[in-house]
Amino acid sequence: MTQEKIDKKKFLPAEISTGQSEKISKPSLNYWQDAWLRVRKNKGALVSLIVLIVLTIMALVGPHLNGHDYKEQNIKHNNLPPRIPVLENVSWLPFDGELENKSGEVYDAYERKNVDEYYWFGTDSLGRDIFTRVWKGTQVSLYIALLAALIDMVIGVLYGAISGFVGGRTDNIMQRITEILVGIPNLVIVILMILVLDPGIWSITLALTITGWVGMARVVRAQVLKLKQQEYILAARTLGLSNTGIIGKHLIPNLAGVIIINTMFTIPNAIFFEAFLSFIGLGLQAPHASLGTLIDDGFKVLQLYPYQMIIPGIIISLIMICFNMIADGLRDALDPKMRD
Template sequence: MSQEKIAKEMFLPAEVDATKSEEISKPSLNYWQDAWLRVKKNKGAIVSMVILVLLTIMALVGPLLTNYGIDQQNIKHNNLPPRIPVLEKVSWLPFDGELTRKNGDVYNAYEMKNVDNYYWLGTDSLGRDIFTRLWKGTQVSLYIAFLAAAIDMVIGVLYGAISGFVGGRTDNFMQRITEILVGIPNLIVVILMIIVMDPGILSITIALTITGWVGMARVIRAQVLKLKNQEYVLAARTLGLSNGKIISKHLVPNLAGVIIINTMFTIPNAIFFEAFLSFIGLGLQPPLASLGTLIDDGFKVLQLYPYQMIIPAIVISLIMICFNMVADGLRDALDPKMRD
């Protein structure tokens, strides 16, 4: 058998280009770019973001898509089931305008009442269009969400940062105030607001402003106590930076991840708080609409017209679940140490 000859060039050392020895093959990423890459790997968080964007768009545009007002009543068209053009011809979809009696008989409510209009999500007991009222109610929930986020980021962050950074008697005094506010339930604050003013979105706003920021303030204080003795803070103080500059330039940017995470977890609680108050009659009053009032109205006729409660319940569940999923994704991306 003939043996294969091995070329001498294969035994020579490899030529290494010294100019490329320290070349970085991937582009350098800052903190936020790296965090966004981790968020994109979380499919649940991305899907939740898309759903929240769609719900926000519908909350703004939805009431304009129909010719019905939020408080426009038509008793002759009361308790009509959902009916959507084209989709009404699909037998397995519940958009054909049919209802089922207690004895099991199925009938077309629109034909029985001689109604030619289309109500995409049906009507309530007063003949008001649920589609319009649903997206108006979603606007209230999103308003509460952004209000809670703003209160947390402004009042909670500033209060906690000042308390933790200054320390001493100032910290003791400020923490006694937060302990008093923590001991007062939000429901008691809302009831006190209702005694002073009429029940509604204003009383809920004031209640959230009084007590909604306490949790964020305590978290930020704990983080500031940990960070204020770090080397970069001591260096900044040595260079003559004022306390305000140190808080705004050094501490707050390093607290951004904690702030965003806690804010995202606060939002679902605030939405549920408003819905609960509206459900028990302490929130928005008729004819105004919120998801809580819609669920309350639908609960009263659940056995006869279940769609009146199921539809707003699905929307508020989607909002709360999506915010929680986004919060989980941001927590894993911004602060991997907080993973369970």
Template structure:
């Protein structure tokens, strides 16, 4: 640097002024593990969109049956097999909510006007005249209940079994793992079908049947995590300070694997929904007058050609729930355990 006379002088060089109080100032607030994971989840548009859709579906599963004046189990044979009809949309002919059906010769007619029925069924009615809108949301409620119950029981049994097996090790671990291999070796469908045949079909028997072998994958994952943590410093420090084995496993190890447990539980929910729908579709699910998404698909399949909406609507609901849960599970996997990302 030079002055006007192009002469460099010593006064031009001054030390920079540094404020010691700001030298180690953190520009952003510190984040814990869950806050950091949530930031990563928010960047996943598919996971966020799926969370919103699932929240709407769960709310509608409880609120939906109350939005219609018809009960899900109320039968009115005079109104059987009516197509969807919604107020305000019935005059828009390119939407499938105007109450029209197609005859075998290809001509269309308004089923409500032909039968002189002044009513609105948003998703139509089934062969017994029951409102499909109320039955779909009631079936969604029951299917989600069965799936969440099965997932929670799988998580509890799998975490406890896997943690005990991995922490004790030795001969106990070998015996416990052979038990899992025997259960895994038997086809899951055979066990579930036998359980349903022995017990009367219902929510509790279906949950029990789903959890007989459903916990094995969780147990294996937890066992692997316990084996990884078993010789790490925080576990050795806890042993040195006199912590009991129960305290080490359930207060130190398991909280460090919450991410893996949540991910596996989220993946098990859509599997349980699909398996329950499959059991209901083959006639081993819930019995009348109760309804699940699987029983609705089964009922609609019997009249699929004449009244396709009776099967399409619950099928779309099953597909939507399964896709959303899988996308949320993928997003949580990438956020909670980025090393698991392919």
């Protein structure tokens, strides 16, 4: 057998360059850049973010697309099914303007009522355009989402940070106040607001302002009690930094992940709370539109005109699912320990 000769150069020690030995090949990332890379890997969160952006754009421009006002009534055009140009010719899509009566007969509702217009999501019992009303209702839901986020990030964070950082008697008094507020159901507060104010968005806004921040305040307080014992807080106090500076420059930035995660989980609850109040008649009043009032109106005629309830139901479900999926993605990205 012939033996293969191995080049002796392969046994020489590797040449080490002192200039390259300390070089970091991977780029250095800060906390937020690293979190964004984790979010990008979460396909569900990214898709939910895109869907939420599309819904937000439609909520802003949707009421102005088809030329109908959300309060405009036309009894002659009542209870018309969805009908969309081009899509009306696709047989397997429910946008052809046809209805089925109790005897099973399928008929063209637009032709029977001599209507030449297109109602993309149909009309309700008063002839109001559901497409316009759905996007007006989406505006209300997004307003509630923004309101809940602001209340949590302003009132809840400040209240919890001050309570946990100051401690002592101040902490005891502030926590007794939160326990009182926790013991009062939100529905009772809304009813009290309705007795003082008219039913509507302002009553819901005040109710959320009174009690919507309590959960965030308790979470922030617990985190502050843990963080204020850390060495960097002692060092900042030794260097003469005021309590306000310590809270603003050290505690709140280190609590950013927890604050964002809890806020994102609070938003769907606030949206559902507003929709529930509107559904039972304690929210927005006619002629104003809310997804809750649209679902309530559609529920009354569900067997005859199911589209009147299904369409707003799909929109509010998408909004709540998207916020929950984004919250899950942010939780995994900002605080991976909370995944389990």
